[in-house]
Amino acid sequence: MSEPALLTVEKLEVVYHRAITAVQGISLSVRKGQIVAILGTNGAGKSTTLRAISGFLGIDDARVTDGSVTFNGKRIENRQPNEITRLGIALVPERDKVFPNLTVIENLTAPFAPAHYNRRDNEVLAYQFFPRLAELRSRTAGLLSGGERQMLALASALVCRPELLLVDELSLGLAPVVVQDLMARLVQIRHELGTTIVVVEQSAAAALNVADYGYVLENGRVVLDGEGARLRAHGDIQEFYLGQTSSSDRRSYRSVKQYRRSRRWYG
Amino acid sequence: MSRGMPRASGYFRTDYAQDLALTQTRLERASLLAFAVMLAAFPFLATAFYLDLACQVFLAAIGALSLMLLTGYAGQISLGHAGLLAAGAFTAGILFREFNAPFWVTLPAAAAVGALLGIVFGLPSLRLRGLYLAVSTLALHFVVVYLGGEYESKRGYSTGIMIDAPTIGGYAITNGRVWYFVLLVAAAATLLICINLLRSRTGRAWRAIRAHETVAEALGINIAAYKLLAFVISSAMAAVAGALFAYYRHFVSVEAFSLFLSIQYVAMIIVGGMGSLLGALLGAVFVTLFPYLIEAALQQLPNAQSYAGVLFAVNYAAFGVVMILFLLFEPLGLVGIWHRVQHYFLLWPFKHRPVAGAGK
Numbered sequence: 001m002s003e004p005a006l007l008t009v010e011k012l013e014v015v016y017h018r019a020i021t022a023v024q025g026i027s028l029s030v031r032k033g034q035i036v037a038i039l040g041t042n043g044a045g046k047s048t049t050l051r052a053i054s055g056f057l058g059i060d061d062a063r064v065t066d067g068s069v070t071f072n073g074k075r076i077e078n079r080q081p082n083e084i085t086r087l088g089i090a091l092v093p094e095r096d097k098v099f100p101n102l103t104v105i106e107n108l109t110a111p112f113a114p115a116h117y118n119r120r121d122n123e124v125l126a127y128q129f130f131p132r133l134a135e136l137r138s139r140t141a142g143l144l145s146g147g148e149r150q151m152l153a154l155a156s157a158l159v160c161r162p163e164l165l166l167v168d169e170l171s172l173g174l175a176p177v178v179v180q181d182l183m184a185r186l187v188q189i190r191h192e193l194g195t196t197i198v199v200v201e202q203s204a205a206a207a208l209n210v211a212d213y214g215y216v217l218e219n220g221r222v223v224l225d226g227e228g229a230r231l232r233a234h235g236d237i238q239e240f241y242l243g244q245t246s247s248s249d250r251r252s253y254r255s256v257k258q259y260r261r262s263r264r265w266y267g
Numbered sequence: 268m269s270r271g272m273p274r275a276s277g278y279f280r281t282d283y284a285q286d287l288a289l290t291q292t293r294l295e296r297a298s299l300l301a302f303a304v305m306l307a308a309f310p311f312l313a314t315a316f317y318l319d320l321a322c323q324v325f326l327a328a329i330g331a332l333s334l335m336l337l338t339g340y341a342g343q344i345s346l347g348h349a350g351l352l353a354a355g356a357f358t359a360g361i362l363f364r365e366f367n368a369p370f371w372v373t374l375p376a377a378a379a380v381g382a383l384l385g386i387v388f389g390l391p392s393l394r395l396r397g398l399y400l401a402v403s404t405l406a407l408h409f410v411v412v413y414l415g416g417e418y419e420s421k422r423g424y425s426t427g428i429m430i431d432a433p434t435i436g437g438y439a440i441t442n443g444r445v446w447y448f449v450l451l452v453a454a455a456a457t458l459l460i461c462i463n464l465l466r467s468r469t470g471r472a473w474r475a476i477r478a479h480e481t482v483a484e485a486l487g488i489n490i491a492a493y494k495l496l497a498f499v500i501s502s503a504m505a506a507v508a509g510a511l512f513a514y515y516r517h518f519v520s521v522e523a524f525s526l527f528l529s530i531q532y533v534a535m536i537i538v539g540g541m542g543s544l545l546g547a548l549l550g551a552v553f554v555t556l557f558p559y560l561i562e563a564a565l566q567q568l569p570n571a572q573s574y575a576g577v578l579f580a581v582n583y584a585a586f587g588v589v590m591i592l593f594l595l596f597e598p599l600g601l602v603g604i605w606h607r608v609q610h611y612f613l614l615w616p617f618k619h620r621p622v623a624g625a626g627k
Contacts, residue, residue, distance in 0.1 A: 059481060085487035093485055099478035101542065102471070110471040112487025119283060160487050 005029045006072065006196050007053065007089075007164055013066035014048050014057060022048040024220040025067065030164070030213075035190055035197045037211035037228065039204045039237075045220040046200040047094065050168050053198075054091040055081035071164065085112060090162035094169045097153035100142030104133055107141050107152055111159045126155035128192070129185050147178040154182070158189065165189070167199045171206055179203070183210045208232045287466070306451060310444040318443045320556065325450035326512050327551035329457045331535040333504035335547035336461055339536050340470065341497035342477030343392050344401040348532040350408030351502045353524035354384050355509025357415045360428035360519035370433035374510055381506025382499045384411070389498030393491050408529060416521045427520030430513055446515060453511060457504060461544055464500070473497055474542075534586070538593050540600030549601040557589070558582045 007030040014023040023045040030036045040046045051057050052064050055076070064077040076084055085091075099107050108126050109119055127134045130151040136144065141152060150170065157165055167186070171179040187210050189195050201207035208214055214231045216224040224231070231237050280286050290296045310318055330352060337343050355377040362368040362376055384407075391403040419425060432439040440446060464470050472493045475483040484490050513519045531554055539550025561582050565574050574581070597603055 054485065056481065056485070081484040082487050082489045085485065090487075091485040093482060096479050097482055099475050099482065101478050102474055106471060106474070109468075110475040110483070110486065110488070112489075156486055 004032070006032045007198070008070040009049065009053065009067070010070070011067035012049065012052055012064060012069065012077075014045075014052050014062055015065045016048075016060065016062040022062070022220055023052065026215075026217065026220070026222055027067075028215055028222070028225075030196060030198055032163075032196055033190065033194055034212045035186065035199065035210055035228075037204075037207035037214040038198065038200045038217060039202075039207060039214060040217035041202065043219075044217040046217055047168060048220075049217070050091070050166055050198070050200050052077060053084075054089060054166055055079050055084040056091070082112070085160055085162070088161075088163035089166060090157035090160045090164075091166045092150075092153045092157050092168060092170075094172060098141040098144070098149050098156070101140070103138050103140055104136045104144070104152060105138060107156055108133075108159055111156050113159050114161055117159075117161065122159045125158055129158070129189055130155050146173050147175070147182070150174060150178075150182060151185075154185070154189075158193070158195075162195060164196045164198065167197065169201065170199055171201060171203045176206070179206045180209075183207070186210060204231075204237060208237075289462070310447045315443055318447055320559065322443070322446055322450050322515060324552050324555045325447075325454040326508055326515065327532075327535065327555045328454045328548050329508035329511070330505055330532055331539065331547040331551040332454075332457050332461050332544060333501040333508065334532050335536050335539075335542075335544060336464065336473070336504075337497050337501035338533070339542045339547070340465060340477060341473035341494065343389075343494060343497060344397060345388065345404040345498075345501075346401045346526075346529050346533065347388055347404035347408035347411075348505055349524045349526065349528035350404075350411035351381055351384060351388070351505035352509035352512065352528065353415050353521065354380055354411050355506030355511075356513035356519045356524070357418065357428075357509075358506065359510035359513045360430055361418060363430050364422075364424075364428055370514060374507060377506045377510035378503040381503040381509075384506070385499035385502030386495060388502060389495045392494050392498065405526075405529075408526065412521050412524055415519075415524070419521060427518050427522075428513075430517050430519065432517065433514050440514075450511065450515070453507075458544065458548070460504075465544070469493065469496065477542075534590055537590065538600050540602030543600075543602040545605070546600050546602035549605070553601060557586060561585050 007028075009026060009028045012023055012026045013021065015021050026045065026049055028036070028038070028049075038046045038049060048057075048062070051060070051062070053069055053071075053076070055078075057063055057078070067077075068075055069077040071084075071087060071089060074087065076087065076089075081091075099110060102110060105123070108122055113122055123134075132148065133151055133155055136148060141149065144152060154165075154167070165186075170182055170186075174182070183206055186197055186199065190197055199207050199211065204214075208228050208231055211228040211231075214225065214228055215222050216231070216237070224234070224236070226234070280291075285291065290299060309321060313321070330348065334345065334348050337345055358377040358380045359370075359373040362373045368376070388404055388407050392400050395403055419427065432441045434440070440449060465473075472483065472488045475486070475488055476490055476493060480490055509524075512523075516523075535550035535554045536547055537550070538553050539548065540546030562578060565571060565578060565581065568574060593600060599606070
């Protein structure tokens with residue numbers, strides 16, 4: 001608990017196309033060795049926050065207009081993605097995360113890896129967590145199943161030897177049993193490599209099972225945060241995200257809180 | 268290089284050295300040697316006409332390989348290839364005319380000019396993709412050809428620039444057989460450079476960019492730098508091919524570098540098979556020989572003389588038809604056909620390969 005924050009996001013504001021505010025003053029802090037979950041529905045600002053950290057806003061014509069992202073004491077907002085990766089943050093994107101025209105082994109050797117690691121080191125690292133990939137070594141990545149692709153994507157990100165691993169929608173399109181297994185691998189990665197991990201998830205149950213800390217976003221704001229176990233037990237989370245509700249009508253978290261937006265902001 | 272599948276049954280790689288070896292099985296080595304012997308024997312058996320065809324193929328191969336690096340591997344579409352060839356040819360021609368420079372000066376100079384132009388051609392790629400990039404390279408093609416034409420008319424070489432044969436130690440290379448070997452070595456050297464580039468970090472970065480720019484960037488690959496590098500290397504190679512072409516023909520003229528030439532190079536890599544160096548070579552052979560094949564076919568028709576007038580048009584039309592047929596029915600190109608044949612014999616006499624991992 002006394003570990004200093006590895007990543008600090010402060011009052012982050014992100015604007016798309018100079019018109020649409022997707023994130024309005026989000027603050028988070030991730031300590032070394034933690035697994036942190038960022039939860040929320042579609043359009044809550046999870047992926048935008050992740051992109052702001054990893055530097056991918058520019059591609060979608062968005063930029064950080066206010067606030068700061070600090071990693072290891074360095075300000076990194078609005079920097080180039082490959083520069084950020086070299087600083088030690090690796091992103092596993094939501095979709096299209098492997099190079100389909102390259103084989104598994106080529107996927108593992110394509111990423112930027114610090115110079116003192118050779119091919120063998122990278123392969124050993126990948127197979128340490130995903131032994132299945134060793135069997136698929138010379139298969140074209142485009143022929144892998146969804147779960148295998150996710151393994152390959154995680155392994156390629158590890159090859160960059162990140163201090164902080166960002167995983168966008170690990171569960172997207174995967175069977176619950178596969179998601180469970182992959183979440184367990186994240187815990188193993190944290191345990192064996194000491195990597196700090198941030199997962200962005202829609203399926204709160206899977207993420208909160210492994211997360212030490214969680215943030216719930218809605219409409220570009222943090223509406224709830226707390227330790228993983230506490231969030232898991234939280235009534236609203238159970239009702240809204242885990243579907244363990246007694247009444248049949250599911251409402252937005254905000255309407256649960258009888259929150260009324262007095263103003264709408266555009267611009 | 269993609270080494271997806273072993274080239275022979277029951278052959279497995281057990282260490283990294285085997286992974287990196289250029290040839291992997293005895294059969295591969297034997298067939299490569301046989302091919303080399305064939306290439307070496309060819310000029311002593313062929314007539315001057317076939318010798319010239321072979322030289323054209325080698326020149327086309329260098330150009331096609333360089334375009335394959337850029338388009339087939341790095342995924343950057345370029346319609347300016349003829350412009351780069353022209354730049355190389357004109358660099359050689361101008362340096363020879365103005366300063367009487369020998370070939371060992373003009374060739375590196377052509378490469379340098381190509382590399383510089385590569386940066387210019389490549390800069391739009393940082394912003395543009397696909398069709399837009401193709402159009403921007405097309406524009407640059409016209410700029411280069413225009414400048415070449417201006418030089419020709421201003422200096423009074425309205426029909427083109429004549430270049431003397433390159434001389435090494437007082438010996439001028441004029442003999443067709445010598446040219447054959449010079450161009451063979453140049454093409455082989457280009458091929459080796461390409462193979463090595465593609466097996467390195469650079470090659471993997473290019474293929475990663477072609478697959479998914481975003482993921483490549485997320486994995487720490489500096490996309491802008493590698494894109495520009497692809498343009499620089501490819502353009503330098505193309506310019507050298509252009510300079511060699513100028514020396515081979517003893518003549519440089521803008522007419523030789525029309526837009527049709529660019530299209531032909533794009534056709535080479537499509538017909539040959541995208542994303543394969545072998546494809547570039549096969550495509551170069553095919554596209555270079557195709558007009559001659561059509562001509563030979565027309566000669567076989569009854570009263571061939573009457574078709575002589577339409578030969579040119581038939582050539583163009585047949586070329587277009589073949590391109591469309593390839594795109595429709597064989598998108599993997601000649602190399603796709605070749606791989607199917609290989610796979611058939613890899614398993615022969617069995618029909619299907621076992622499911623991977625079965626029987627474990």
